[in-house]
Amino acid sequence: MVSIDLAAPVVQSYLFYSSVLALKVFLMSALTGKARYQRNVFPNQEDTLITKGKVKFDDPEIERLRRAHLNDLENIPAFWVLGALYLTTGPSASLATTLFRVFTFGRITYTIVYAIKPLPQPTRFIAFAIPLLINTYMGLTVFLTYLGAY
Numbered sequence: 001m002v003s004i005d006l007a008a009p010v011v012q013s014y015l016f017y018s019s020v021l022a023l024k025v026f027l028m029s030a031l032t033g034k035a036r037y038q039r040n041v042f043p044n045q046e047d048t049l050i051t052k053g054k055v056k057f058d059d060p061e062i063e064r065l066r067r068a069h070l071n072d073l074e075n076i077p078a079f080w081v082l083g084a085l086y087l088t089t090g091p092s093a094s095l096a097t098t099l100f101r102v103f104t105f106g107r108i109t110y111t112i113v114y115a116i117k118p119l120p121q122p123t124r125f126i127a128f129a130i131p132l133l134i135n136t137y138m139g140l141t142v143f144l145t146y147l148g149a150y
């Protein structure tokens with residue numbers, strides 16, 4: 001039975017980076033909302049009444065922000081779950097902290113190179129693939145640790 005000390009630096013590191021990532025996901029909503037008002041483009045008729053805007057679903061800048069937001073939702077919730085489960089496997093504190101740090105840095109970089117200052121590929125692919133590898137590593141570690149429990 002593994003006991004988790006919430007005061008352990010590695011757990012605090014997980015909690016810290018989890019909160020950074022949650023705030024980063026919320027930032028996507030704020031950036032999308034800002035772009036909608038700047039471009040006067042909205043997804044629903046009722047949103048257009050005050051600003052006399054348009055309902056539009058193919059604005060390139062807004063769709064880019066939405067794709068970046070969706071990609072966060074395809075990857076960051078898995079980090080929250082797998083990171084917490086990974087802590088129960090008794091990982092090395094320095095490795096776990098490095099994984100949490102690099103994952104967060106990768107996802108912030110992903111947002112920048114996809115939605116804020118688009119850069120040519122493979123920049124975005126690399127910023128996507130490194131966090132994905134970290135999630136995969138943590139998922140496999142959890143899977144293999146508890147495989148014997150069956």
Ligand SMILES: N[C@@H](CCC(=O)N[C@@H](CS)C(=O)NCC(=O)O)C(=O)O
Pocket residue numbers: 067068070071074124125128
């Ligand atoms: N849902 C993703 C799955 C694959 C993926 O996440 N690819 C990365 C690296 S190229 C990406 O940035 N895809 C663009 C996106 O999700 O909008 C897609 O449709 O592309």
